[in-house]
Amino acid sequence: xxKRPAEDHDxxxxxxxxxxxxxxxxxxxxxxxxxxxxxxxYESEDEILEAGVDGRPDAEREAEEKAAMxxxxxxxxxxxxxxxxxxxxxxxxxxxxxxxxxSTPWPCLSFDIVRDSLGDNRKTxxxxxxxxxxxxxxxxxEKENQLMVMKFSGLSRMERDQDEEDSSDDxxxxxxxxxxxxxxxxxxxxxxxxxxxxxASDSSRPPTTLTASMMESGQVLIHDVxxxxxxxxxxxxxxxxxxxxxxxxxxxxxxEGYAVDWSPLVSTGKLLTGDNNGEIYVTxxxxxxxxxxxxxxxxxxxxxxxxLQWSPSERNVFASASSDGTIKVWDVRSKSRKAALSVQVSNxxxxxxxxxxxxxxxxxxxADDGVWAVWDLRQWKPNTSSSAPxxxxxVASFNFHKEQITSVEWHPTDDSIVAxxxxxxxxxxxxxxxxxxxxxxxxxGGVTGVPPQLLFVHYMEKAKELHFHPQIPGCxxxxxxxxxxxxxxxx
Numbered sequence: 001x002x003k004r005p006a007e008d009h010d011x012x013x014x015x016x017x018x019x020x021x022x023x024x025x026x027x028x029x030x031x032x033x034x035x036x037x038x039x040x041x042y043e044s045e046d047e048i049l050e051a052g053v054d055g056r057p058d059a060e061r062e063a064e065e066k067a068a069m070x071x072x073x074x075x076x077x078x079x080x081x082x083x084x085x086x087x088x089x090x091x092x093x094x095x096x097x098x099x100x101x102x103s104t105p106w107p108c109l110s111f112d113i114v115r116d117s118l119g120d121n122r123k124t125x126x127x128x129x130x131x132x133x134x135x136x137x138x139x140x141x142e143k144e145n146q147l148m149v150m151k152f153s154g155l156s157r158m159e160r161d162q163d164e165e166d167s168s169d170d171x172x173x174x175x176x177x178x179x180x181x182x183x184x185x186x187x188x189x190x191x192x193x194x195x196x197x198x199x200a201s202d203s204s205r206p207p208t209t210l211t212a213s214m215m216e217s218g219q220v221l222i223h224d225v226x227x228x229x230x231x232x233x234x235x236x237x238x239x240x241x242x243x244x245x246x247x248x249x250x251x252x253x254x255x256e257g258y259a260v261d262w263s264p265l266v267s268t269g270k271l272l273t274g275d276n277n278g279e280i281y282v283t284x285x286x287x288x289x290x291x292x293x294x295x296x297x298x299x300x301x302x303x304x305x306x307x308l309q310w311s312p313s314e315r316n317v318f319a320s321a322s323s324d325g326t327i328k329v330w331d332v333r334s335k336s337r338k339a340a341l342s343v344q345v346s347n348x349x350x351x352x353x354x355x356x357x358x359x360x361x362x363x364x365x366x367a368d369d370g371v372w373a374v375w376d377l378r379q380w381k382p383n384t385s386s387s388a389p390x391x392x393x394x395v396a397s398f399n400f401h402k403e404q405i406t407s408v409e410w411h412p413t414d415d416s417i418v419a420x421x422x423x424x425x426x427x428x429x430x431x432x433x434x435x436x437x438x439x440x441x442x443x444x445g446g447v448t449g450v451p452p453q454l455l456f457v458h459y460m461e462k463a464k465e466l467h468f469h470p471q472i473p474g475c476x477x478x479x480x481x482x483x484x485x486x487x488x489x490x491x
Contacts, residue, residue: 091459096158098127098475098487102179104148106135108479112195113467114209114229120471127155129469130229132211133479134190147184147193147213147221149228154178155485179483182228184244188217195225196262196269206230210247212271214260220250220273220283222291248291252281259308264357265315272318274305280320282332298330298337307353313360321365323349326389329380341380344389345373352408358415362395366405372420373397374432396432398451407465407478417455417491419476421463427478429456429491456488 091099111133118128129152137144154177192214197207209229213221224247231237250273257275269285278301283293303323311317316332320339325346328339348368356362366372373394380392403423411417416433434453462480469475474491478484 093158095456095488095490096486097489098125098155098157098485100152100155100177100485101482102152102177102485103482104133104135104150104179104181105146106137106144107462107481108133108148108190108464108483109136110134110190110192110465111467111477111479111483112193112211113469113477114195115197115470117206118471122472125155125157126153127472127475128153129155129472129475129477129485130232131477132193132195132225134186134193134213136189142189143185143187145186145189147186147190147211147223147225149182149184149225151180151229151232152177152483152485153180177485180232182231182239184223184225184228186213186215186221188215188219190214191216191256191258192260194260194262196271198267198269210262210269212260212262212273214257214273216256218251218253218256218275220253220260220271221246222248222250222271250281250283250291250293252293252297253277253279257305259305259320261308261310261318263310263315264312265310270310272308272310274308274320276304278303278305278322278324280305280308280330296337298339300328300339300342301326303349306349306351309353309355309363311360312355312357319353319355319363321345321350321353325350325367327353327363327365327375329377341382342389343375343380344391345375345394346371349404351405354409354418356410356415357412358410362410362415364408364410364418366408366420366422368404369399370401370403370405370422370424371397371399372401372405372408372418374418396453398430398453400428400449400451400454401426406463409467411491412468412470413473419466419468421460421466421478423463425459425461425463425480427458427460427463427466427476427484428454429458429476429488431455455490458484458486458488460484 093099111131114130114132116130131150131152133148133150135145135148190213194212196210196212198210199207206226208224209226211223211225215221227243228239231239253273253275255276257273259272259274261272263270271283272280273283274280279297279299281293281297283291286292301320301322301324305320305322307321309319317329318332319327319329321327325344325348327343327345327350329341330339334340345365346367346369350365350367352366354364361377363375363377364372365375374396375392376395380390401420401422401424405420405422407421409419411419416431418430418432420428420430430453432453460478460480464479466476466478469477475485475487
């Protein structure tokens with residue numbers, strides 16, 4: 001994001017068209033008739049050079065221009081600098097390959113992207129994607145809350161000058177973004193929602209898509225949204241009231257929570273949920289299509305459980321982040337229901353966490369003080385000497401954001417790229433592969449306080465959660481006051 005630069009209205013000379021050039025004789029006549037009425041104004045050629053183009057010495061003019069440029073040397077940093085009255089921010093559209101904003105009836109605290117059958121590594125436009133989200137209606141209108149199943153289509157590429165790139169083969173210039181949705185009525189705000197897909201036994205049929213919603217009421221609702229997704233591409237399809245009902249309602253939590261995650265290694269469905277009392281439950285889908293929750297929760301956090309993440313490589317291992325400032329690693333086979341590892345990663349609430357699927361010993365965390373960090377799990381060792389949590393050193397740590405971190409996620413295919421959302425109304429992209437040599441300045445091109453690993457800053461009002469699209473390389477979706485779908489030229 002940047003302030004919109006002033007446009008350059010200087011117009012150069014107009015070139016002569018071919019065939020209209022004067023003949024040699026005409027030129028000679030014109031030269032003969034030319035008279036320099038100022039021929040006696042200067043005494044020598046040296047005096048003309050010293051005076052410069054505007055009649056003043058070059059040194060004097062250059063000093064004045066430099067003084068004008070030095071009036072405001074501060075670079076505007078979105079989320080840190082404040083706008084003056086009457087100022088607005090405008091995106092630098094040349095830095096986006098795609099940028100769209102789509103509104104919903106109520107803002108959504110949480111959403112998840114649903115994989116589709118349109119193919120992986122998609123780079124053509126206009127783009128299409130599917131997602132699920134839970135709304136946050138006003139307190140006095142809670143009965144208007146919905147679980148939204150959405151289809152975004154007509155997501156076109158940013159228009160470019162023809163001399164920049166030839167896009168004549170793409171029919172994306174006239175496409176308009178479209179948001180289609182089907183809604184499942186809810187009576188409570190959705191704190192967090194996650195989607196899970198179970199492959200169909202028949203390859204000709206779509207996978208079963210389930211959602212797990214952590215509600216403000218404390219319940220966990222599981223829905224089958226497969227027919228809702230199919231309805232977008234099936235003309236005349238209708239959703240029955242029975243299909244809008246939850247296939248299971250879990251009531252083991254005594255208070256609300258924000259932490260939920262499906263196991264990526266159990267296709268039938270295995271769910272983690274955590275609440276503000278610090279309790280974590282495991283729920284498994286049974287052979288009879290029912291749901292069984294372990295009666296004994298995992299306990300040990302002294303604050304609310306803010307985030308849960310299954311290990312991407314070990315089906316019995318998961319991690320939890322808490323408002324007590326710790327991240328704990330657990331084994332579901334443990335009879336004691338106690339954490340195998342406990343690490344103090346912040347002096348404030350640890351709000352979010354992401355486990356790298358490419359390099360599975362790396363874990364990213366984001367805290368209330370605006371700091372996000374990357375940890376090497378190989379350095380986390382059980383602390384047998386005391387019950388106090390370990391305090392290891394992060395692989396990387398950044399305090400660029402000055403408000404709480406609200407979302408963090410690894411790039412699905414690049415283990416050096418991380419996306420971060422924060423309460424300063426920004427989504428940022430980071431490249432951990434960038435390093436500074438000892439001799440290099442840390443000012444990053446003269447701009448202080450900006451780490452060289454920072455790739456991109458996107459402004460988004462009340463940014464809450466973000467996700468990379470797993471099938472469209474570099475595409476990010478964020479939720480806040482509205483949904484933003486964008487792709488930068490740098491990723």
